[in-house]
Amino acid sequence: MNKHYSAVALLLASGLVCSTAQAQEKSAVQQKVLSDKGTPALVAFRAEAPAYTLNDARKAFAEQLQLSTNDQMLRSKTEVDQLGFAHERYEQYYKGVKVEHASYTLHAKQGAVQSMSGSFERIETLNVTPSLTAESALRSALQFVGARKYMWQDAAEEAGLKQQEENRAATYLPKGELVIVNNQRAIGTERLNKPTLAWKFNIYAQQPLSRAFIYVDAHTGEVVMQDNIIKHAAATGTFATKYSGTQSSATETATGGYRLRELTRGLGIETYNCKKSNSYTAAVDFIDADNNWTEYNNANFDNAALDAHWGAQSTYDYFKNIHARNSYNNAGAKIKSYVHFDDTPGGAGYENAFWDGTRMTYGDGATRFDPLTALDVAAHEIGHAVCSSTANLTYSYESGALNEGFSDIWGACVEYYKDPTKQTWLIGEDIDKVRPSLRSMSNPNAESQPDTYQGTYWYAGSGDNGGVHTNSGVLNHWFYRLSVGGSGTNDKGTAFSVTGIGIDAAAKIAYRTESVYLTASSNYAAARTYSIQSAKDLYGAGSAQEIAVTNAWSAVGVGAAYGGGTPPPTGVTYCTSKSNSVAYEFIDYVALGTLTRTSGADAGYYNGTALTAPTLTGGTSQTISYSAGFVGTAYSEYFKVYIDYNQNGLFTDAGELVVSSAASTSAATRSSSFTVPTTAKNGKTRMRVVMSDASGTTSCNAYSYGETEDYSVTIAGGTTVAGINGIAGGNVSSQFEVYPNPAADRLNIALPNNAAVVSVQIMDVRGAIINSARYEGNGQLNVASLAKGMYTLTVSDGQTTYRQRFVKE
Structure with missing residues (x-):
């Protein structure tokens, strides 16, 4: 009995579903997007035939999430938005124990559920009795x-x-x-x-x-x-000078004059002086005798307190007036700011700002920064507070990058709202003494951030909580493209064209994505799915805004461009395929074109989609090689290879099973050939290799023994372009090796099939040809004389032109 059947049997046994109800439920589903764990991230229902009401929550979860008898969904809050949607959020429990970062929301209008979204953790067996106190x-x-x-x-x-x-x-x-x-x-x-x-x-x-x-x-x-919980505004640049000039800001009378407090916004906005200590309880009010605070422009930077106070007020006003949100928690929470904070030895100057879950804290800076109270920094930090009260994105890896990215979005939006003459698309440009800005949303690469998912500057390590301050550049650039538009080619070689919708409409979509749909464990693929849904909610399916949102994600390498009908898949739309054991056999070799990987056991599943994708041209014959590895006895193994030619997130369409190899006990390398259909959709797509001891194992299975490995391939139609500045014409590809990247003195070039290099050209970010680098033969390019920065390398073997970016360090 398979697992899916078992789950359904449990539901049938508990009387939650029947065959008729299941058929009705299925016909009512308009769209279903799966997470990378194979559970529904979004289920949208047909407007003309809603499947459930809010009173049917238990039934909806049972049928759509296939709850076991150990799963419980408990309602945590209900909110009603400006569109008239009611959003009921439920937290997941397993055997009565809360599952962190797993929550699901029903989105209803006039009581009828329009869609449901969130993160659900499928737990099969887990001992919930602790061994430790x-x-x-x-x-x-x-x-x-x-x-x-x-x-x-x-x-x-x-x-x-x-x-x-x-x-x-x-x-x-x-x-x-x-x-x-x-x-x-x-x-x-x-x-x-x-x-x-x-x-x-x-x-x-x-x-x-x-x-x-x-x-x-x-x-x-x-x-x-x-x-x-403390989210630092870590960064790499700005030229801090005037901040925001002379502004008016609400204050409150106090003994000796006036203080930086006011009670007209929510439960109040208050700003305190830590007096260069790390004590909040010892902090005091700033007092001014005549409410004219000009004398605070002094050597102690007391005027930084005015920026913090005005910044908090401006951020409150933005969320209240633009998004109808009453303070960060939507319940009027008091916003407290503490200036002149310093916990460095000897009071050397604290070079950071943060939200600690309760209040804002600002350091005065030292060698790198001026006081960190600029308007966009204040809005960024309060943006973390908004996130903690909405999506509550976990501060690590992709969810943490989204957390940081949304804070930068609010920094840009508040700055634009209060002063559109400022540099909206630079974050922290007023405070940094060393760099032009902390981060650039229009050009993340300028501050060593990626503008493309898993592209140049993408951080794959565990430092900085998994690169939250680096990989946020992808969300930043998505928002910039959505607002402003533009065209070009991203780091994955994908051409894009986006029609901007303006920062106001983009902000409404971003806010709805964060406040309504995202959950603690959401990643970039989920952000794409939910922002598209938000655009549909706000502006309608097929609207210019939905198209722009989709195309902006394509611009930053998350999913394909808008094509009408069913949105193209991202990495999370593919079903799960994994063996339960690699104790006896596993895949140890896969080779196709420029892809070659030798490996050991990978715990039943290996995700190699970030590896270099071989280019497969429509109409050509391809040969894939593969082999099984064994621990001891060699068992009889079946191999199946699937390619999602139409890029719809499924491997079950006609012609997508490209290899079905008969059982063999041999560990020797096997080879199979297949022809790429001319109807295959151009661009990057997924190839799945499944090895199992059971002939019935398909592309979507949890099976007993063997292994599944996923890779990317790029489908090309053989389009040619004219030669550029002496570079020979022909097929254009980005699939060749350039290393090390970044490079210091020399760059190694390796073309597919060890083809000889006929010509080499280097252009800077302006498109100007650079002649100072020398090609020394044997794949060696001397780049020692280049200035630090990013360049485009164009290489030809006389038939194919290859292009790829590299960084000179």
Whole structure:
């Protein structure tokens, strides 16, 4: 009995579905987008035949998510937006234990559910009885953080919290909460990204400063995840000067004159002076005798407090007037800002700003920055607070990059709202002494960020919580393209053309994406899916705005351009295929064109879609080679290879099973040939290689023994272009090797099939030809004389022209 059948049988046994209801439900579904785990990320229903009402929530979840008897969905909140949609959010529980970052929302109009979206974790078996006590797990968490002093060890801070919360029992001392969370730290093991029973602690360290949710395995005591609450405005550039000039800002009368407080916006906006310390409880008011704050332009940078106060006020006004949001939590929460914060040895100057889950904190800077209170920085940090009250994007890897990217979006939007003469598309341009800006949304590469998903400058390591301040450049550039438009070719070699819709419409789509659809674990593919849905909600299916959103994602390398009908798939739309065991056999070799990979066992599934994609031309015959690896005895294995020629996210269309190899016990390399259809859709698509000991294993299976590997291939139609500046014409491709990239002195060029290099050309970012580099033969290009920056390398073998970007460091 397969797993899908078992789940349905459970539902039938509990009386939640029947065959008739299932047929009706299926006919009502208009669109279903799957996550990378194979669970529904979005289910949209036909407007003329809604499948459920809000009262049918239990039935909707049971039928669409195939809940087991161990799964529960508990409603956490309901909100109604300006379009008249009611959004009921539910949190997932397994055997009564909360599943972190797993939530699902029903979106209804006049009681009828229009769509449902979110993140659902399918857990088959998990022991939810902890082996460790919360006290023991806390010791492991504190050892992991390793701080010298914690907030609960400071009596003044503890007393301040009790006063702030108006609760005598309030304390910073962490209390353990038993949850289920994906293990994000077991890199290189089968435990990576697997649901784990864990103790969750909110740990606020004072020296050195940090605040994060720390998750400790409730059975082993290992730290399995860290989700930072303090989001730093880390960056790489700006020329800080005037900030925002003379502005009017609300204040409040106080002893001695006026102070930076006001009560007309929500529960208030307040700004305090930390006096170059790291104590919030010792912070005092800024006082001015006549409410004319001109004397604060002094050597102590006290005028930075005015920027912080005005920035908080401006950000509140933007969200209230543009998005009808009452403060960051939509309930009028007080916005507190603390200026002149410093926890550096000897008061050397704190070069950062952050939101700690409760308040804004600004340092005065030192060698790199002026005081970090510029308008877009303030809006960026309060944007983190908005995120924590909406999508609550986990601060690591892609979800963390989205978290940072949305904060930059709000930084740009608030700056444009208050002063469109400022440089909207630069973040932090007013505060940095070294670089033109911290980040550039119009040209992320200028500040060493990627403008294309997994393109140049994409960070694939674990530092900076998985590159949250680097990979956010992709979302930043998507928003810029959506607002302004433009055309060109991205790092994946994909040509794009986007008609801009303006920053106001783009902001409405971004806000709805973050506040309505995204969940804690969302990635770039989910952001694409949900922003397209948001554009449909706001402007209608097939609207210019939906087309622009889709094409802007294509511009940054996430999904294909708009083509009408069913939106083209992203990486997450493909079904899951994975074996349960590689203890006896696995795929150890795959080769097709320029793709060659030798490997060991990869835990039942390997995602190689980021590897160089071989180019397959329509109408040509291709040969793929593959082999099985064995641990001990050689077993009889079947191989199947699928290519999604029409790029619709399925491998079941006619002609997409390109290899079906009979059973063999041999470990020798096998080869099969296939012809690429001329009707195949040009562009990058997925190839799936499945090896199993069972002949019935298909492209979408959880099967017993063997392995599945996914790769990318690029379909080309053989289009030719004229030669450019002496470079021979012919087929154009980006599929060749250039290394190391970035390069210091020499760049190695390796063309497919070891073809000889006939001509070489280098252009800078302006398109100007650079003649100072020398090609020395044997694939060696001397680039020592080039200035630092990005260049386009064009190489020809006399038949095909190859182009690729590289960076001179």
